[in-house]
Amino acid sequence: MAEQKLQGKKIAFLAADMVEEVELTKPWEAVKEAGGTPELLSIQDGEIEAFNHYDRSKAYPVDKQVSEARVDDYDGLVLPGGVGNPDNLRQDEDAVEFVRAFFEAGKPVAAICHGPWVLVEADVVRGRKLTSFPSIKTDIRNAGGNWVDEEVVVDQGLVTSRKPDDIPAFNEKLVEEFCEGVHTGQREKTAATTA
Numbered sequence: 001m002a003e004q005k006l007q008g009k010k011i012a013f014l015a016a017d018m019v020e021e022v023e024l025t026k027p028w029e030a031v032k033e034a035g036g037t038p039e040l041l042s043i044q045d046g047e048i049e050a051f052n053h054y055d056r057s058k059a060y061p062v063d064k065q066v067s068e069a070r071v072d073d074y075d076g077l078v079l080p081g082g083v084g085n086p087d088n089l090r091q092d093e094d095a096v097e098f099v100r101a102f103f104e105a106g107k108p109v110a111a112i113c114h115g116p117w118v119l120v121e122a123d124v125v126r127g128r129k130l131t132s133f134p135s136i137k138t139d140i141r142n143a144g145g146n147w148v149d150e151e152v153v154v155d156q157g158l159v160t161s162r163k164p165d166d167i168p169a170f171n172e173k174l175v176e177e178f179c180e181g182v183h184t185g186q187r188e189k190t191a192a193t194t195a
Contacts, residue, residue: 081113
């Protein structure tokens with residue numbers, strides 16, 4: 001049995017239709033194996049449809065609409081990728097505000113592939129070092145982020161990775177950061193960008 005580092009911690013997974021399946025399911029499994037409780041939030045009730053790159057896959061049941069979720073109820077946030085998923089999320093005001101509130105609270109956030117698009121929309125990448133799928137590096141740089149091409153990057157509680165191949169390193173770091181809890185530096189960095 002894996003070490004129960006996340007025992008008693010609830011982790012929000014925020015995703016919408018066209019989420020990259022493996023970027024949802026593998027981190028979900030890592031959270032559960034570490035003793036945490038994952039919960040799927042979305043912009044609608046019912047189910048979200050996952051994809052394997054461009055091919056439709058399975059549907060996953062939504063636990064709660066993000067409009068009804070409170071940041072105080074969660075210890076960490078995962079933003080899986082896929083192209084359509086973050087594009088849907090960043091157009092939803094409740095989703096964007098939920099993500100921004102995580103940074104304002106200093107709570108750890110993990111985003112992979114195209115997931116950082118939502119971070120750009122929430123205006124929380126300014127002054128931070130992060131990575132993503134290469135096609136959105138210009139968006140991150142234009143939003144004031146320091147984009148690097150690395151397997152996994154950690155900056156004050158923010159964990160980012162580029163693609164499905166990076167998932168083992170991504171999972172290891174997200175469990176570590178979620179275990180550490182609130183990062184004061186993340187809260188201070190977010191406050192500084194809005195001052």
